[in-house]
Amino acid sequence: MDPLDRRKLFKIAGWTLGAGALYRFAPPALGEGGRVMDLLGKKNGERPTPFTFVQFSDTHVGFDGPPDPLGTKAFERAVEMVNALPERPDLVLFTGDLTHDSEKPGEHAARMKRFREIAGGLNAARVHYVPGEHDAGLDGGALFRENFGETFSSFDWRGVHFVGLDNVSRGKPAVGAEQLAWLKRDLERFPTTAPIVVFTHRPLFDLKPDWEWFTSDGDQVMNALAGFENVTVLYGHIHREHSHVEGNARHYASRSLIFAFPDPETGVPKKPMTFEPSKPFANLGIRRVAERPPTAPAVETVELTLREYAGTVGVQQLLQKGNES
Amino acid sequence: MKTIRSLALLASLAAMLPLSGARADEPRVVAVSAKRFEFEPKEIHVAKGEPVVLEVTSQDVTHGFFSRTLGFDEDLAPGKTVRIPLKTDADGSYVVLCDHYCGSGHGNMKLTIVVQ
Numbered sequence: 001m002d003p004l005d006r007r008k009l010f011k012i013a014g015w016t017l018g019a020g021a022l023y024r025f026a027p028p029a030l031g032e033g034g035r036v037m038d039l040l041g042k043k044n045g046e047r048p049t050p051f052t053f054v055q056f057s058d059t060h061v062g063f064d065g066p067p068d069p070l071g072t073k074a075f076e077r078a079v080e081m082v083n084a085l086p087e088r089p090d091l092v093l094f095t096g097d098l099t100h101d102s103e104k105p106g107e108h109a110a111r112m113k114r115f116r117e118i119a120g121g122l123n124a125a126r127v128h129y130v131p132g133e134h135d136a137g138l139d140g141g142a143l144f145r146e147n148f149g150e151t152f153s154s155f156d157w158r159g160v161h162f163v164g165l166d167n168v169s170r171g172k173p174a175v176g177a178e179q180l181a182w183l184k185r186d187l188e189r190f191p192t193t194a195p196i197v198v199f200t201h202r203p204l205f206d207l208k209p210d211w212e213w214f215t216s217d218g219d220q221v222m223n224a225l226a227g228f229e230n231v232t233v234l235y236g237h238i239h240r241e242h243s244h245v246e247g248n249a250r251h252y253a254s255r256s257l258i259f260a261f262p263d264p265e266t267g268v269p270k271k272p273m274t275f276e277p278s279k280p281f282a283n284l285g286i287r288r289v290a291e292r293p294p295t296a297p298a299v300e301t302v303e304l305t306l307r308e309y310a311g312t313v314g315v316q317q318l319l320q321k322g323n324e325s
Numbered sequence: 326m327k328t329i330r331s332l333a334l335l336a337s338l339a340a341m342l343p344l345s346g347a348r349a350d351e352p353r354v355v356a357v358s359a360k361r362f363e364f365e366p367k368e369i370h371v372a373k374g375e376p377v378v379l380e381v382t383s384q385d386v387t388h389g390f391f392s393r394t395l396g397f398d399e400d401l402a403p404g405k406t407v408r409i410p411l412k413t414d415a416d417g418s419y420v421v422l423c424d425h426y427c428g429s430g431h432g433n434m435k436l437t438i439v440v441q
Binding site: 100101102103133134137138168171172173206209210212214216270 | 387389391393394398400420422424425426427428429431432
């Protein structure tokens with residue numbers, strides 16, 4: 001058996017931080033794994049190299065209510081925590097509901113401004129955003145665009161292709177035909193071996209339709225990605241952690257930075273979990289960090305996605321061609 | 326206000342009872358009103374196998390009317406009535422949601438259809 005069949009060549013690992021999660025993209029640099037990365041670099045256009053990034057979700061700046069009377073405190077703590085990390089993250093991805101909407105004239109814009117003030121304190125090379133329905137559901141994304149540009153976009157970073165999708169600004173939980181066509185065009189230039197990270201607000205599968213935890217055309221999005229061998233989807237909206245594997249794609253929800261929702265499988269109604277004054281950040285995740293000095297954030301290791309690349313068809317073809325050249 | 330409450334109560338009661346005067350081969354029509362952030366009635370009871378059509382009208386902004394299990398996903402433009410034949414072939418309690426974002430109370434806008 002080719003030793004590569006047993007070798008874990010390529011992984012994105014995640015550590016829960018409450019600020020969503022800190023992800024480490026860790027392709028091997030040396031040995032046979034490194035050779036595959038060289039070949040992937042030739043094939044994909046850029047050799048995958050290690051980096052870290054952070055996902056923030058559901059900050060709901062402007063929310064004021066009993067489920068979380070602390071407002072932006074968790075968000076601000078999360079920014080401090082990330083800035084205290086010994087290794088500066090390359091990227092920060094915000095997966096929607098940056099703000100809590102308001103119909104009072106000027107108030108939503110003021111909340112967006114406040115969000116930018118807090119997010120602006122993040123020490124990261126790049127920050128990317130997609131909207132949630134509370135940011136863009138009422139105005140079709142106009143205010144979001146004024147602040148952050150287009151509601152969907154893509155970029156490449158150290159050998160990984162990132163795609164930010166908007167499944168909220170149509171009012172409905174949908175990506176829509178126009179964005180789907182864009183996505184297919186966007187992916188055309190990549191070989192099946194290219195690692196893809198999608199970040200969006202709502203789940204792209206039917207997690208809990210009765211709680212509006214779905215995207216109506218999420219199956220079409222995943223069909224467009226089905227040919228790729230390593231797909232990671234990061235999302236928010238559900239205010240709790242969740243993981244799901246389907247085909248070559250692994251879907252991960254991060255915690256929110258405002259009140260949490262319960263597990264729908266327990267049969268409880270969809271209501272925010274009760275705020276506990278003695279544990280103000282319970283279920284938001286930064287509880288652990290609050291217990292430690294900021295320079296030594298407590299992190300709990302969880303495996304985010306682990307693809308054994310060597311066994312995939314695309315990599316076998318790549319190795320074959322690499323050996324021939 | 327008292328009159329509005331009385332009318333809402335009558336609407337709820339009407340939705341829970343089959344209309345005895347309806348012809349057997351004609352579907353019972355149940356009117357549903359949508360406005361931020363509630364449906365009225367909030368619960369509809371139908372007999373298993375009973376032909377029922379919902380006539381849903383938004384009173385204010387665009388709403389959605391969605392149930393994955395019952396197989397419909399409609400947009401409700403303000404003032405326009407949408408007719409939705411209801412599947413009543415299986416017992417159960419089904420949740421119908423507004424799935425067109427209509428404001429910060431949107432997450433609680435739902436009704437329940439009970440087939441028994």
